[in-house]
Amino acid sequence: MRADARRNRERLLEAALVAFSKDPTDEVTLERVARDAGVGIGTLYRHFPTREALIEEVYRAELTRLCESAPRLLASLSPDAALRTWMDGFIDYSATKRGLAEALRTVIAAGGQPFAQSRTMMEAALGELLRAAESVGIRQDVEPYDVLVAMSAISLWVSEPDRREQAGRVLDLLMDGLRFTR
Incomplete structure (x- = not known):
């Protein structure tokens, strides 16, 4: 993975951790996670094709x-x-x-x-x-x-x-x- 892609992935995981830890699941949109990470929604979907994949990877990363x-x-x-x-x-x-x-x-x-x-x-x-x-x-x-x-x-x-x-x-x-x- 390229260095910029790795950084984007880490930022997405950090933003998702904060979002899903603080708010009920239904209120956290993937668009919000991408925005909080400073990346576009396409970047989020390249790394995590589903909401569940993102959540599971947040847990596994921790x-x-x-x-x-x-x-x-x-x-x-x-x-x-x-x-x-x-x-x-x-x-x-x-x-x-x-x-x-x-x-x-x-x-x-x-x-x-x-x-x-x-x-x-x-x-x-x-x-x-x-x-x-x-x-x-x-x-x-x-x-x-x-x-x-x-x-x-x-x-x-x-x-x-x-x-x-x-x-x-x-x-x-x-x-x-x-x-x-x-």
Whole structure:
């Protein structure tokens, strides 16, 4: 993909994320998304032939961004700090997914499967972080899926913006639990 086409695609995904996260699905037009991205409607349709394709790709882009952050975090932070930072990213990702919930329902109703690879991708990224963090005292008997379940529960609690600070404190408690040895 040419650099300008890649930039247009990214701008479309960003504009769609904002639009579908804030407004009911029926109120978001593809023309609005294209206008907010600073491109023409033809450019939008070249990248995303249907509304559902755009919504599904917005979700997948956010999932990919979260999962691909794991190796970058490990390259720049200590393993436990990388893990904790990724947990914060997961909470942000979950908030985005909640914002897209109505839009994602339309994708599923149209036969799309936006969540098909979510668990596998997240478990792989989290597993990499957990394995690296074993060297700094994180338990070796921890299953990535168990940690995902705990983080998902935390993210449900913080669906209200005024609870984000509390989520950080609860994630700190989770990290302390991951350090506990019997």
